[in-house]
Amino acid sequence: MPQVSLTVNGRRETIEVEARTLLVELLREKLGLTGTHVGCDTSQCGACVVHLDGQSVKSCSILALQAEGTRVTTVEGLAAADGTLHPMQDMFREFHALQCGFCTPGMVMTAIDLVQSHPEGLTEAQIRHGLEGNLCRCTGYHNIVKAIAAGWHLMHGKPVAQAAE
Amino acid sequence: MYDFSYTKPICLADAVLALNGLDAKALAGGQSFIPVLKQRLNRPSLVVDLAGLGLSGITVSDDAVTIGATTTHAAVAANSDVQKAFPALACLAAGIGDLQVRHRGTIGGSLANNDPAADYPAVALATAATLHTTTRTLTADEFFQGMFTTALEPDEIITAVSFPIPHQAAYVKFRNPASRYAMVGVFVARGEPGVRVAVTGAGQNGVFRHAAMEQALSRSWSPAALEGIATPAEGLNSDIHGSADYRAHLVGVMAKRAVGLAES
Numbered sequence: 001m002p003q004v005s006l007t008v009n010g011r012r013e014t015i016e017v018e019a020r021t022l023l024v025e026l027l028r029e030k031l032g033l034t035g036t037h038v039g040c041d042t043s044q045c046g047a048c049v050v051h052l053d054g055q056s057v058k059s060c061s062i063l064a065l066q067a068e069g070t071r072v073t074t075v076e077g078l079a080a081a082d083g084t085l086h087p088m089q090d091m092f093r094e095f096h097a098l099q100c101g102f103c104t105p106g107m108v109m110t111a112i113d114l115v116q117s118h119p120e121g122l123t124e125a126q127i128r129h130g131l132e133g134n135l136c137r138c139t140g141y142h143n144i145v146k147a148i149a150a151g152w153h154l155m156h157g158k159p160v161a162q163a164a165e
Numbered sequence: 166m167y168d169f170s171y172t173k174p175i176c177l178a179d180a181v182l183a184l185n186g187l188d189a190k191a192l193a194g195g196q197s198f199i200p201v202l203k204q205r206l207n208r209p210s211l212v213v214d215l216a217g218l219g220l221s222g223i224t225v226s227d228d229a230v231t232i233g234a235t236t237t238h239a240a241v242a243a244n245s246d247v248q249k250a251f252p253a254l255a256c257l258a259a260g261i262g263d264l265q266v267r268h269r270g271t272i273g274g275s276l277a278n279n280d281p282a283a284d285y286p287a288v289a290l291a292t293a294a295t296l297h298t299t300t301r302t303l304t305a306d307e308f309f310q311g312m313f314t315t316a317l318e319p320d321e322i323i324t325a326v327s328f329p330i331p332h333q334a335a336y337v338k339f340r341n342p343a344s345r346y347a348m349v350g351v352f353v354a355r356g357e358p359g360v361r362v363a364v365t366g367a368g369q370n371g372v373f374r375h376a377a378m379e380q381a382l383s384r385s386w387s388p389a390a391l392e393g394i395a396t397p398a399e400g401l402n403s404d405i406h407g408s409a410d411y412r413a414h415l416v417g418v419m420a421k422r423a424v425g426l427a428e429s
Contacts, residue, residue, distance in 0.1 A: 020167070
């Protein structure tokens with residue numbers, strides 16, 4: 001069986017996979033990282049979003065073998081070792097940006113990508129456009145957008161502009 | 166999906182050799198192909214990953230933008246030279262799929278797949294682009310041969326695409342809200358090849374040129390020139406997202422918006 005070597009959440013892993021094994025299957029079933037979710041069959045919902053070499057990608061639409069030699073970060077890789085939440089996770093909590101939580105790991109990973117790729121600023125329109133690959137059935141998106149706007153400020157060392165209510 | 170063998174060649178000759186095998190298929194970004202495999206619509210015995218071939222890159226000259234086949238949509242959209250020289254192309258790339266799809270999907274994969282609702286076929290046809298492959302060069306007019314069908318041989322790989330830079334151009338699409346595919350997308354361009362109008366998303370045979378609109382816009386390049394130019398519903402797609410008549414109407418609306426955008 002083929003083997004794939006990659007770094008996941010800072011840890012080097014070498015795993016036996018089938019050629020048809022998806023990256024999301026490797027993460028969930030081989031590595032037990034079940035924070036990344038499978039929400040659809042059609043590559044639309046984004047519950048499976050992780051970071052691959054710093055970019056948000058849909059892990060359900062990548063073969064594990066395509067991730068050879070890459071650095072993957074999942075939602076489990078965000079919080080500090082002592083449990084302190086990543087600022088984006090904290091803002092999702094603060095702004096009530098989740099209800100059932102199923103879309104949330106993908107939302108948070110996309111959110112972090114948006115913030116990191118917009119050092120100059122992130123408008124509401126850019127956030128909403130950037131979330132087109134992440135579907136949520138619970139929240140109506142407004143609190144997610146607010147959380148991401150606040151997350152941008154925190155991650156760039158600025159005070160949060162608007163209180164959560 | 167069904168299992169298969171996987172190989173990632175590091176030179177084009179090996180890739181062509183691998184594709185010569187029975188039931189071998191090329192994998193670029195995988196954003197169309199992996200969903201196809203998951204739905205069992207295709208059952209290759211060998212998947213040939215093109216990512217190791219060094220086919221990624223963008224060059225902008227005075228009159229053309231040349232893009233390597235495995236260049237991602239995100240890379241095209243973010244390229245400042247393309248944004249300056251051919252902004253409609255950068256905008257088109259920025260509107261494909263979603264952020265994650267754009268981080269993986271490639272121009273070569275999009276063109277070789279020729280999905281009838283894909284965006285790149287529209288700009289290729291509207292600018293009379295040239296497709297460079299492992300064996301020859303093809304014009305856009307001869308490349309697109311029908312839904313999911315191109316002039317490519319089974320072992321032929323697109324290496325790069327050259328887009329002549331038009332004087333004025335724009336792309337407007339009406340997207341399906343979930344998949345973000347074009348229900349109708351119209352690319353209008355005025356340049357060295359004259360006026361061309363390419364329509365994607367609407368036709369049963371994939372991207373097509375709209376002769377009546379091209380003639381009208383050649384006489385007068387303005388949204389008003391498209392008043393009363395009908396698009397026959399025959400040959401257009403009818404599906405759960407919209408009827409052929411609805412798409413025919415949308416073609417007119419998107420075309421007028423595109424010309425308006427191109428003028429500004």
